[in-house]
Amino acid sequence: MLQSGYENWLRINEILQDPTLVGVLVKLTAQTCDMLVHPAYETPAKLILESLQRLPHAILVHEQVLAEEEERPVRFELPQTEDDDDLSFLWDREFLRSVDPEVREKFRDLAQRYNLHILPYKTNAELSALASTFIGQHDRKLLFRIYIPSGRLWAAEAGKLLDLFRSWLGQVKGQRIRLGGYTTSSGEVHEFYGDEALKGEGLSDELKSFSDFLDLCIHDPEAAERILAGNNIEKVAAAGIIARYARDARRLNRDIRQEREVRVLAIRHRLEAELEEESTFETDSSDIIERMIPSAARPMAALAIETTALADRSASPKVVINQQYINSVHGIVAQEVSGNASLNPDAIKLLELVSRFGEADSAVLESAVHEVEDPDAEQEDRLTAAQRLKGFLFRIGDKASDVALATLQKYIESKIGS
Secondary structure, eight states: OOSSOHHHHHHHHHHTTOTTOOOEEEEEOHHHHHHHHSGGGHHHHHHHHHHHHTSOEEEEEEGGGGOOGGGOOOOOOOOOOSOTTOHHHHHHHHHTOOOOHHHHHHHHHHHHHTTOOEEEESSHHHHHHHHHHHHHHHHTTEEEEEEEETTSTTHHHHHHHHHHHHHHHHHTSOOOOEEEEEEOSSEEEEEEEOOTTSOHHHHHHHHHHHHHHHHHHHHOHHHHHHHHHHTTOOHHHHHHHHHHHHHHHHHHHHHHHHHHHHHHHHHHHHHHHHSTTOTTHHHHHHHHHHHHSOOOSSGGGGGOOTTTTTOOGGGSOOOOOOHHHHHHHHHHHHHHHHTOTTOOHHHHHHHHHHHHHOGGGHHHHHHHHHHHHOTTSOHHHHHHHHHHHHHHHHHTGGGSOHHHHHHHHHHHHHHHTO
C-alpha cells in the first residue's frame, strides 16, 4: 500500500526481501507517483525500486495518470455534493488526475534507471486482466517466455535449442522444468515453467552457459567433463552426456549454417529480381548481405533477436551506390531474417526502437510486438503485450520524437481494439 506513510514504505521494502516472494504487483495513482519523486520519500523509494529491479514485477498505472498535457481528455466534472462523506467523488477526482509534467519526467527517469515494467491500462477490466495474467503466470512459476515468428531465420532451430536446454536443466542441473506454449499460423510461443529453486532472472545466464557447454562438448571435452563434475555428475555418466550433446550440437550447427546459406541465396535472388538494372549489384551486394545477417558460428545464434537485421544503417559498408539500393537491401534482409514480410510498418518501427533502447528487455519486447500483430495469439497475451509496449514507449519518451510515439501508441491501441 504505497498510498501510506514513510514508515510503511520501509515495512514494504522489508516484505520485498522475503526469499519466497514469487512476484510483485504495484498499482500507482497520481498521488503515489508524486510521493515516489518527492524528496521526503527519497530513501524508502530508492530501497523499494532497487528491490523491484531484481524481482519479477508489474506496475499498473492508469494511462491518464502519465498522459502528456495534450493527450489528456476533457473530463466531465461531477458536481461536488455538500455531503463531506461522498468519498467516491473525491476518489475519482484523485485517481483520474494526471501528474504534473515535472513529476512525469522524474518518474520516467526512475523507470529508465530501475528498468521498471510499467503496464498502463484504461479500464478496470484491463486492470483485472493484466493482474490476473501476471498472477497466473507466476503462480505456475513461469521462468521464460518467447514468441518466435514462423518466418524468422532459424525458427525451427530455436525450438530444437530450447528443447536441448530443457533436457540440460533436468539432467545436469536437477531442475524440474516443464515446457508450455502454443502454435498459431504466424508463430510459436515457447514457455518454461519450473520450481522455486530457479529464478527467472538467472535463466538467461543459464542458457548462455549451456550454449558454452555445447561448444566445449565439440571442441574441449575435458573442460566439458569438469563442468559436469562440478554438478556432481559421475565420470562414466559424464562421458555419455558429452557424447550426446556433442552429436546434437554438431547437428544443430550444421542446420543453422545451412539455413543461413539458404536465406543468403534467397535474398540475392530477390535483389536480382527487384534491382536487375542496378549496375552495382554484382560487386557490392554480397558484402552488404553478409554484414547484415547474424553469424552462424554457434547454437545461440538460433535465438538471436532481430536487432541485427534492424541495426542502424550507418553500420553498412561505405560503398558508393544509390539510396534506393541501400533501402531495398535493408528491407529485404529484415524480412528474410526476422520474418517481417507481413508486419505492419508501425510494427517495424517499434522493433527498431526495441533494438535501440530495449536493452535487457529486448527479447521480451520483441516477442510482444509479434504477439500484438498475431490475431490468433491468446487474447490475454496480446493485451499484456500491448500494454507492455505502451509502458516501453513511456519509458523511452525522451529518446524518440513525440510524433513517432503518438503514432505508435495509436497503432498498438488499434491492434487490440482499445
